[in-house]
Amino acid sequence: MTKPLPVIDMRSDTVTRPTPQMRAAMASAEVGDDVYGDDPTVNLLQEKAAALFGKEAALFVPSGTMGNAIAIKAQTVHGDEILLDAEAHSMVYELGLPGAICGVLTRSFRSERGVPDAESIPDCIHTESLHNPGTRLIVLENTHNRAGGAVVPLEVHREVRRIALEHGVKVHIDGARILNAAVATGTNPAAYAAEADTLTFCLSKGLGCPVGSVLVGSLEFIDKARRVRKMLGGGLRQAGVLAAAGIYALDNHIQRLADDHRNTATLAQLLADQPGIQPDSVTPATNMIYVTTSRPAEQVYSELEQEFGVLSNTTALHRMRFVLHLDVSSQDTIRAAEAIKTVCAR
Ligand SMILES: Cc1ncc(COP(=O)(O)O)c(C=O)c1O
Numbered sequence: 429m430t431k432p433l434p435v436i437d438m439r440s441d442t443v444t445r446p447t448p449q450m451r452a453a454m455a456s457a458e459v460g461d462d463v464y465g466d467d468p469t470v471n472l473l474q475e476k477a478a479a480l481f482g483k484e485a486a487l488f489v490p491s492g493t494m495g496n497a498i499a500i501k502a503q504t505v506h507g508d509e510i511l512l513d514a515e516a517h518s519m520v521y522e523l524g525l526p527g528a529i530c531g532v533l534t535r536s537f538r539s540e541r542g543v544p545d546a547e548s549i550p551d552c553i554h555t556e557s558l559h560n561p562g563t564r565l566i567v568l569e570n571t572h573n574r575a576g577g578a579v580v581p582l583e584v585h586r587e588v589r590r591i592a593l594e595h596g597v598k599v600h601i602d603g604a605r606i607l608n609a610a611v612a613t614g615t616n617p618a619a620y621a622a623e624a625d626t627l628t629f630c631l632s633k634g635l636g637c638p639v640g641s642v643l644v645g646s647l648e649f650i651d652k653a654r655r656v657r658k659m660l661g662g663g664l665r666q667a668g669v670l671a672a673a674g675i676y677a678l679d680n681h682i683q684r685l686a687d688d689h690r691n692t693a694t695l696a697q698l699l700a701d702q703p704g705i706q707p708d709s710v711t712p713a714t715n716m717i718y719v720t721t722s723r724p725a726e727q728v729y730s731e732l733e734q735e736f737g738v739l740s741n742t743t744a745l746h747r748m749r750f751v752l753h754l755d756v757s758s759q760d761t762i763r764a765a766e767a768i769k770t771v772c773a774r
Contacts (some may be wrong), residue, residue, distance in 0.1 A: 436760045441753035444636040447728030450676045457672035461665050469668030470574040473675050477642040482618030485650035487643045492604045493522050494662050495641040497529050499600040502652045504564045506531035512567040515574040542575025546587040553595045567690045569602040570664040571609045577714035579609040583621035601627040608714040611685040634685050635677035636754045639670045688752045691761040698765035704772035716751045727770050736767035
């Protein structure tokens with residue numbers, strides 16, 4: 429019997445496993461009780477994150493979803509309105525948390541492949557009145573997951589921020605993959621954060637950590653956020669073992685995101701003009717590609733998994749997503765492309 433090929437897992441960049449060096453950093457982390465503020469490794473991660481994004485303070489949180497929940501809850505009151513893209517992660521994949529957890533109404537502005545049309549925003553903003561809830565917060569997602577890892581340009585952030593300030597509205601960036609945007613465009617991460625009151629970024633995605641996200645903002649906001657985190661059950665104790673992975677990733681895994689972007693571009697080029705498959709873009713912006721398949725996506729998905737050990741995600745009847753990350757090498761990318769071409773052409 430031939431030995432099965434190793435699995436190439438392109439379902440998401442959340443599937444990355446900590447490297448031996450990251451595990452070593454975790455194993456030797458100094459720890460304390462972080463709910464008491466006593467964990468030196470968590471404190472160091474928070475200082476590093478705040479410095480990277482040019483904000484006063486930061487808070488380590490268990491997940492991107494909780495980071496977004498805290499940002500919304502700490503900057504609104506029940507009955508307020510928030511604006512976000514109709515295809516935003518918080519809108520589609522977080523089980524209705526703006527309504528369910530934060531008690532806010534959501535409205536959407538116009539956008540084109542994940543990039544907000546800033547001109548449409550002023551019309552969406554409600555001033556509080558006897559009839560209207562007040563619009564309190566705009567949430568922008570960068571990179572944009574459902575738009576295939578699209579980068580929201582810095583100029584768009586600036587324009588949205590300008591409009592928000594004019595109307596007394598706060599801005600939160602769901603920057604789960606903002607470091608992919610920063611690396612892809614050569615932008616300082618602090619330049620994005622400067623256009624927002626608060627920002628969440630994820631350690632557990634392309635940066636390769638097993639757990640965790642970080643919320644950044646003003647000292648006043650982070651004080652409030654710490655209370656909301658506790659309320660949501662996100663107060664962690666000896667979390668330094670997790671924060672150590674985050675520190676290792678910030679020191680070693682940011683610039684290598686460019687490798688994932690290169691592999692993603694290679695995959696898109698290898699899939700271009702092939703029968704039975706149409707990538708959304710042959711020049712993907714960051715580390716993911718959505719494709720349209722002629723055959724049912726579920727069938728393509730299961731043949732890829734069973735025959736070739738290539739894991740992916742189906743997102744609609746004829747739509748699939750492939751995400752590149754530090755556990756997918758350039759050789760894996762070429763092997764996966766061959767498998768995808770074979771299965772899609774059947
Ligand atoms: C854009 C975006 N925001 C937030 C999240 C939520 O992150 P988590 O899975 O850590 O809760 C994700 C997860 O993939 C995401 O893609």
